[in-house]
Amino acid sequence: MTASPVLPLKRSCPYAPPAEHLRLQQQEPVARVTLPDGSTAWALSRLEDIRTMLTDPRFSSDRQRDGYPLQPPGRPRAADERPVLIGLDPPEHGEARRAVVGEFTIKRMNAMRPRIQEIVDDCLDAVLAGPRPTDLVPTLALPVPSLVICELLGVPYTDHDFFQSRSANLLHRSTPAQERFAAAQEIREYMATLIAEKAKTPGDDLLSRQLGKGADHRDLAGLGFLLLLAGHETTGNMISLGTMTLLERPEALAALKRDPAVTPQIVEELLRYFTIAEYVTSRIAVEDVEIGGVLIRAGEGVITLANAANRDPAAFTDGDTFDIDRGARHHIAFGFGAHQCLGQNLARVELQIVFDTLFARIPDLRLAVPADELSFKDDSTVYGLHSLPVTW
């Protein structure tokens, strides 16, 4: 018998999940794994098993339960820290989600298109006016989603450097507990002040509207924190990874340039192919449940290897191939179940606009370094690129 693997593992190829995850999927789809703190958990790697688990109320999202897997070591908690959205179970979760989900409907996201287009154009104006080569991470990939989420929430963009550094600290697995705590505390305090100001002078933004509906200030600060964090890194990483991928695949890029109608398909395939936030969908069993023929007992943690699942041969033919024609919408890069990413449709719109505009305005864009010299975020909760040097 092979020893149980220790998770999390790093990707060995930037375009593929860790080989061990794929081995587990074939040989041990419900596997016993060891975590860095020495505890054990289950790892699921088949798409159907994960969908089943994520829609079963006997698995909890409450990160404060003992045994919730992959919590940062020695996680210190603020005295007044209360769970928000991703950490809530029914019925609290449904209520909290319903209070805010109207801000993220398809209609609303489409209504934001002109403004997102303006933001992307402004960033590209600056890129085109600046030096060559340039790094697209700080000039396009990060500022676009940051500007959009700041505007949506009503956070002054002048404060975004502050958030960017703090959220990078929070997401990096090797950040010492004390520093992580300090970063979280700083964002929390900033949010509390901002919300107090908005309570006095409301603006036309999400936080003000939530206040108008009578939201509790502390809960709202938590929600603002979560949305800001979620909106800063994830989409940015998909922008840089997606740009790199398209530059390396002339056929896909040609298809995108020929017909903007295929862009949504390309975006969907990129989301599946990279699955940048796979561990976020971990859960803890609150009752004994059988999944894939294995009994998971109450109190045991479950980790979802969503990246492997998004290549599951049972769900995706030839899943290791990047194929813009496959129709990948049933991927679980945004999770599944009641907690499925609230901002997914905002992310889709941002990615579509960025790729369409970038390659229309800089048609001869190319990498400024050989692809194998790019440096990937192997040690972050959210996978991505540290920098993306390009020229034209």
Add this chain to the structure above:
Amino acid sequence: MRITADLERCVGAGQCVLTEPAVFDQNDDDGTVIVRRATADDDETIRRVREAVHLCPSQALTLTEPGPPR
């Protein structure tokens, strides 16, 4: 085929609207699904509604054969 939605389960992810906007819409306030047409008759619509049922993360949608006449 009859299309129904369980509003208690719906989490407003909008996957249904992205899949078949002719059948599904979202409530402006709480994002929950609005079923604009209660039935799907042509094959293409049925295919898309089936896809929406499969994609819906909270399993709020169902597509059923109409019951026997009473």
